Amino acid sequence: xxxxxxxxxxxxxxxxxxxxxxxxxxxxxxxxxxxxxxxxxxxxxxxxxxxxxxxxxxxxxxxxxxxxxxxxxxxxxxxxxxxxxxxxxxxxxxxxxxxxxxxxxxxxxxxxxxxxxxxxxxxxxxxxxxxxxxxxxxxxxxxxxxxxxxxxxxxxxxxxxxxxxxxxxxxxxx
Amino acid sequence: xxxxxxxxxxxxxxxxxxxxxxxxxxxxxxxxxxxxxxxxxxxxxxxxxxxxxxxxxxxxxxxxxxxxxxxxxxxxxxxxxxxxxxxxxxxxxxxxxxxxxxxxxxxxxxxxxxxxxxxxxxxxxxxxxxxxxxxxxxxxxxxxxxxxxxxxxxxxxxxxxxxxxxxxxxxxxxxxxxxxxxxxxxxxxxxxxxxxxxxxxxxxxxxxxxxxxxxxxxxxxxxxxxxxxxxxxxxxxxxxxxxxxxxxxxxxxxxxxxxxxxxxxxxxxxxxxxxxxxxxxxxxxxxxxxxxxxxxxxxxxxxxxxx
Numbered sequence: 001x002x003x004x005x006x007x008x009x010x011x012x013x014x015x016x017x018x019x020x021x022x023x024x025x026x027x028x029x030x031x032x033x034x035x036x037x038x039x040x041x042x043x044x045x046x047x048x049x050x051x052x053x054x055x056x057x058x059x060x061x062x063x064x065x066x067x068x069x070x071x072x073x074x075x076x077x078x079x080x081x082x083x084x085x086x087x088x089x090x091x092x093x094x095x096x097x098x099x100x101x102x103x104x105x106x107x108x109x110x111x112x113x114x115x116x117x118x119x120x121x122x123x124x125x126x127x128x129x130x131x132x133x134x135x136x137x138x139x140x141x142x143x144x145x146x147x148x149x150x151x152x153x154x155x156x157x158x159x160x161x162x163x164x165x166x167x168x169x170x171x172x173x174x
Numbered sequence: 175x176x177x178x179x180x181x182x183x184x185x186x187x188x189x190x191x192x193x194x195x196x197x198x199x200x201x202x203x204x205x206x207x208x209x210x211x212x213x214x215x216x217x218x219x220x221x222x223x224x225x226x227x228x229x230x231x232x233x234x235x236x237x238x239x240x241x242x243x244x245x246x247x248x249x250x251x252x253x254x255x256x257x258x259x260x261x262x263x264x265x266x267x268x269x270x271x272x273x274x275x276x277x278x279x280x281x282x283x284x285x286x287x288x289x290x291x292x293x294x295x296x297x298x299x300x301x302x303x304x305x306x307x308x309x310x311x312x313x314x315x316x317x318x319x320x321x322x323x324x325x326x327x328x329x330x331x332x333x334x335x336x337x338x339x340x341x342x343x344x345x346x347x348x349x350x351x352x353x354x355x356x357x358x359x360x361x362x363x364x365x366x367x368x369x370x371x372x373x374x375x376x377x378x379x380x381x382x383x384x385x386x387x388x389x390x391x392x393x394x395x396x397x398x399x400x401x402x403x404x405x406x407x408x409x410x411x412x413x414x415x416x417x418x419x420x421x422x423x424x425x426x427x428x429x430x431x432x433x434x435x436x437x438x439x440x441x442x443x444x445x446x447x448x449x450x451x452x453x454x455x456x457x458x459x460x461x462x463x464x465x466x467x468x469x470x471x472x473x474x475x476x477x478x479x480x481x
Contacts, residue, residue, distance in 0.1 A: 069202070069214035069216040069474070070214060070215060070216070071216075082175070082198075083198065083199045083203075085202070085205070086202070115215065119209065119211040119213075120209060120210075121210075
């Protein structure tokens, strides 16, 4: 059984609100940079940057981050994560980096992503933006910008599908 | 997708898809090698032992650095300092190394099949770092990575391998790999070192350098193994160089965008002229850099098979 939680319109409204929140907290786009976690986070980071441009009229750098080499579960996962590209278009040292991911769950991906970022430079701060926070954290990690909080059971699956992957924009739970 | 075996013993044992997976993963690691911090924690807490029963500087150094950049703990054992000189058997040596807690063993041995034998007796991951005249899989993988990066593909290319094919594990691994991608492989050299029987590997054989090089996209020059001099394989190094040394005139027979490769260490002025080795078509030093990325990818992917 799968149930649709958000549709295209909902996702768009949420991203527009998150873009405003990011700008509010950072007082504009100065030294701001978005880094999406492969692969869903990258699409969302690009959409957020688009919204930010609509609001402020300024382009901000958007990067992508593959965290495969920083994971703590290489040996226990059944499937080895495919290695995708890491491309951060600016020096992140002294930048305000907003990490973007689709679903925040245990927090382990975010831990890996922060380690990966730290190896690339010394950002002045790292913030976290996620479309869905589904709870069940295993590490002391909290989102600065959460699109929607969705209470889940651990055995449920939250799936974010996006047009960039050739799918329909929606969030489902099953 | 995952690799299917816990060991990398040869190219022969890999599928085309597995090779593509290794090459794709290697480009991720090549990005890591361009950063200020060239190290990732992927294999932290695991141990690699480089077991070299035959002298090697470049392969061992490359493996060692690749291991360190994956955060592995590294131990180097070379035959001159090990108990092999005291008469310990190959399998006993491997079992002892495993008992120390090795997760990976990189093995270089002068006997073909030595890594295969060891792999049968131990649980640790075995990587063939060159066995006799059989295979040198990571070299072929780094060569393929280099060709793909420079030319964009492997399929349909014409690739010449020049020199002592008969005794070359590098050539064997490259032949197996390129055949899986449908590239045309041409072997060039004297009949003593490139005998007609090798045609059974699905390659074309040339004893004349100019006709062999005609239109090729890449030239892999092999080292003349000085230790084979005076054993009747070729009259003299001078004679060899005159007929099969890669000079810029000869290179002009190849495709205009052809690249020149050498697994090292090279004898300048013998199998390859200095101006070619240092020229714009040479990718010899890129091969060295790519070797690191490819070896990191191999170890990373093999670690994922181990469960």
